[in-house]
Amino acid sequence: xxxxxxxxFQQLQKSPAIHALIGQSEDAHFDCKEWPSKDEDAxxxxxxAACGLxxxxxxxxxxxxxxxxxxxxxxxxxDSAVPVRDTNAVKSRVLDLVGQxxxxxxEGIQAVEVNExxxxxxxxxxxxxxxxxxxxxxSRKDWKFYLRIGSGTFPMEYFQIxxxxxxxxxxxxxxLLEPLDKVGTAPYDQAAHQFVWLxxxxxxxxxxxxxxxxFKRAGHGFAVHLFGVDGNGGHGLPVRPSExxxxxxxxxxxxxxxxxxxxxxxxxxxxxxxxxxLTDRFVFDAxxxxxxxxxxxxxxxxxEGGIPEHRYDR
Numbered sequence: 001x002x003x004x005x006x007x008x009f010q011q012l013q014k015s016p017a018i019h020a021l022i023g024q025s026e027d028a029h030f031d032c033k034e035w036p037s038k039d040e041d042a043x044x045x046x047x048x049a050a051c052g053l054x055x056x057x058x059x060x061x062x063x064x065x066x067x068x069x070x071x072x073x074x075x076x077x078x079d080s081a082v083p084v085r086d087t088n089a090v091k092s093r094v095l096d097l098v099g100q101x102x103x104x105x106x107e108g109i110q111a112v113e114v115n116e117x118x119x120x121x122x123x124x125x126x127x128x129x130x131x132x133x134x135x136x137x138x139s140r141k142d143w144k145f146y147l148r149i150g151s152g153t154f155p156m157e158y159f160q161i162x163x164x165x166x167x168x169x170x171x172x173x174x175x176l177l178e179p180l181d182k183v184g185t186a187p188y189d190q191a192a193h194q195f196v197w198l199x200x201x202x203x204x205x206x207x208x209x210x211x212x213x214x215f216k217r218a219g220h221g222f223a224v225h226l227f228g229v230d231g232n233g234g235h236g237l238p239v240r241p242s243e244x245x246x247x248x249x250x251x252x253x254x255x256x257x258x259x260x261x262x263x264x265x266x267x268x269x270x271x272x273x274x275x276x277x278l279t280d281r282f283v284f285d286a287x288x289x290x291x292x293x294x295x296x297x298x299x300x301x302x303x304e305g306g307i308p309e310h311r312y313d314r
Contacts, residue, residue, distance in 0.1 A: 003172060003203050005029045005058040009128040012062060015116055018081070018124050021065060025075040026151035029059040032067040032076075035084045039093075046094055047101035047139035050129050052146040052153035054106045055164065057172070058131035059148060063090060064124035075151030083122045087113035091125045098127075101140045106132055131172070133205050136164035169259075172204030173211065173293050176262055177305040183272070183282055183312045187226040192272045194284045194310060195225065199236065199264040200257055200293060208257040208295040211237065212250040213265060215291040222289070225267040236265035257295075276311065284310045 008030060012018055026032060031049055036042045046061070053059040064083045067076040084090045091111050098109060108130040115123035136156065138145045145156040145164075156164075176199035186193045202208045217223070224247060228234045237249040249265050257263045272282040286309045294300035 003058065003174060005053075005060055005128065005130070008060045009110065009112075009126060012060065012126050013112055013114055015114055015123065018062065018065065018114060018126075021062065021078045022080060024078050026067055026078065027075060028056060028148055028150055029053075030062070031059060031148070031151075031153070032062050032065040032078055034066050034082050035063055035090055042093070043097055043101055044139075044141050046097050047141050048144075048146050048153055050098045050102050050106060050109075050127075051137045051139050051144075052148035053129040054102070054132040054137045055146065055156065056131065056148040058129055061094075061127040061129065062124060063094065063127065081124075083116060083124060086121045087115055087123045087125050088121065094125060094127060098129075102137050103140055104132075104135055104137060106130065106137060131170075131204075133169040136161055169206035170204050171202050171206040171208035171257070171259070171295055171298060173208055173257070173295055173298070174201045174203055175199075175213070175291055175293060175303045175305050176201050176264070177289060177307055179307060179310060186269050186271075189271070192282045192312070192314070193269045194272070194312075196222065196268045196270075196307060197229075197264050198266050198268050198291075199262055201262040202257040202259050205259050207259065208298075209255075210251050210253075211255060211257050211263070211293075211295045212248070212300070213237070213291050213293045214242065214246055214248040214250075215289070216245055217247055218245065220287050220289050221270040222268040222287075223270070225269045227267075229264050229267055236263050251295075275314070279311070280314055281311045282314060284312075 066079045066082050068079040070077050110128040112126050136145050145161050146153050147156045178197040180195045183192045237251045240248040240250045242248040273285040274283050276283050287307050289305045292300050
């Protein structure tokens, strides 16, 4: 499953999607930039921005949009579109700048042009900056290390630089929510149920040790399937004792998720919402699912997953 930065890069490759950003806030994975009139300014701006994203979780630079400050404690808000005059020239220049002014170099950068019209040179340039493993990146314009935090890019503190110099490749966990393609009955309840795999995907480059996921029992309509993932009550990670309102799966010393792999942790179940009398189908309403995920060396974070409406034949 691609990370949020990659998803944004794919989503923002059409002009309407870019204009739809107006009114939204910048965040840790999304940074708007106007194209500076002076090349010297462009060098400073884009070397700093690329370092900040690469030293964090990666992200997307949208060139041709303007953001404005709202309040000191709030993220900047996307204010308006300021398309560049020649997307091809800007794309070429920004890739040159990042390649020349960021050290060590960033692998895997991608950039696309999004023109306002098929016959127009003006528009936007979308640049994907992946998270960099190993040594931190710095700008050769001012020799500073930068880090993207929230909606801002800041010089790194000494301890942050020291940590990254000693850092091994990092894992990056994403939540898996995968509905099965048919309904069935649940233990002690013969009504129609939808089943969903709950798991964790490691989209990073490091091994995820002691992986963990926890979520509240109420609020989404799902319960943990009594027979687990293997039909015998087994789960992909051990179930741990917790407060009554929480379900917690947390791995031990032998539980790891290797890079590029997905671990199915448990099977969730929920009863049908209603029956569509016209089509004689079971309807399961769309639902949002929130969970807290973590692993060794990575702070726990709340992730949201959406399951769209599903309809199944009776």
